Amino acid sequence: MNIILLxxxxxxxxxxxxxxxxxxxxxxxxxxxxxxxEMKRKPSLKKKIFKIIxxxxxxxDNIVSQLLEIIISNPAYFNKLIFDGYPRNIxxxxxxxxxxxxxxxxxxxxxxxxxxxxxIKKRIMGRIYCQKCKNTFNEYFNPPTQLNHNCNKExxxxxxxxxxxxxxxxxxxxxxxxxxVIEYYKKKNEFHEIDGNNDIIEISSKIAxxxxxxxx
Ligand code: AP5
Ligand code: MG
Numbered sequence: 064m065n066i067i068l069l070x071x072x073x074x075x076x077x078x079x080x081x082x083x084x085x086x087x088x089x090x091x092x093x094x095x096x097x098x099x100x101e102m103k104r105k106p107s108l109k110k111k112i113f114k115i116i117x118x119x120x121x122x123x124d125n126i127v128s129q130l131l132e133i134i135i136s137n138p139a140y141f142n143k144l145i146f147d148g149y150p151r152n153i154x155x156x157x158x159x160x161x162x163x164x165x166x167x168x169x170x171x172x173x174x175x176x177x178x179x180x181x182x183i184k185k186r187i188m189g190r191i192y193c194q195k196c197k198n199t200f201n202e203y204f205n206p207p208t209q210l211n212h213n214c215n216k217e218x219x220x221x222x223x224x225x226x227x228x229x230x231x232x233x234x235x236x237x238x239x240x241x242x243x244v245i246e247y248y249k250k251k252n253e254f255h256e257i258d259g260n261n262d263i264i265e266i267s268s269k270i271a272x273x274x275x276x277x278x279x
Contacts, residue, residue: 064169064277065144069245070176072233073183073190074259075266077199079176080147082267087274090140093147096197097130098122116224119232121151121240128158135162142169151241156248172277173248174270176259180234187230194218205263 066083068076080091098116102109108126115122131149134140150156163170178186189203195218200207207219224233248254257269 065142065146065163065171066274067146067149067171067173067248068176069148069173069241069248070259071178071180071183071237071241072230073187074176074178075186075263076147076176078205078263079266079270080145081198083145083270083274086267086271089143089145090134091145091147092131092134092149093197094127094131094149094151095147098127101126101130113223117229119224119229119234119236121236124152124154124158127155128162131159132162135168136166141166144168144171146171150244151237153243153247156244170252172253172255172273174255174257174273175245175248176257176266178259182260183234184227184230187225188227190222190225191219192222194220 066089068080068083070076077091077093077095080089080093083089084091095116098112102112112122112126127149135144146159150159160170185203186201189201191200191202191207192198193200193207193212193214195214196212198207198212200212200219205211207216224230255273257266259266
């Protein structure tokens with residue numbers, strides 16, 4: 064069964080998606096990471112995508128769905144996909160449903176992480192991201208150490224969009240544009256809301272409970 068993991072910026076989607084992929088052998092699809100990789104590969108697109116991401120708005124559905132289809136179409140990951148931060152608007156719900164239908168995959172369950180705005184600000188301001196292994200750490204809550212991180216320190220960076228102005232705008236975009244997605248899924252799908260203000264381990268254990276109960 065595929066899984067959609069939703070939540071505001073800094074809610075812990077990436078952290079929990081990494082946990083799910085390693086514990087349950089899922090393929091993480093972070094549309095944010097796909098866009099960051101795309102900027103590195105295609106300098107011609109970089110300026111355009113960079114500007115949108117740093118303004119806190121959403122990149123066009125068309126660009127994101129092309130990147131998404133490359134992974135959804137790979138039979139190696141059929142019904143083992145975890146969507147980290149997709150869909151983010153109502154149009155993307157339809158795009159996703161059509162893609163899953165096209166590749167004859169099951170639908171999905173939805174897990175939503177609910178976190179307060181104050182917690183989010185501190186988490187994002189403390190975030191440290193590894194460009195190589197794509198793991199996320201935090202200078203306050205979860206610093207990189209020799210035990211939890213093997214890559215060279217030079218790969219550890221702050222994301223360009225992790226500044227206070229962009230965070231606030233990303234949060235507004237989430238409430239206005241992704242809020243209706245959450246409401247839609249609450250009515251239409253198997254939907255689980257989790258208090259994302261808790262510790263990483265506590266949240267992981269709740270998610271593990273949900274996934275262990277899935278029937279396929
Ligand atoms: P994206 O990269 O997806 O950013 P986001 O949605 O803003 O979410 P984040 O990655 O900031 O947070 P997260 O929930 O993954 O939290 P994390 O685990 O890192 O998207 C970036 C941009 O790309 C968007 O703004 C948009 O422009 C574009 N984009 C992406 N997808 C798109 C789409 N579908 N359509 C159009 N445009 C799209 O955790 C945050 C920090 O907190 C870390 O330091 C972590 O260590 C720490 N932490 C995590 N959990 C906890 C916890 N429980 N307790 C304490 N600390 C914690
Ligand atoms: Mg993320």
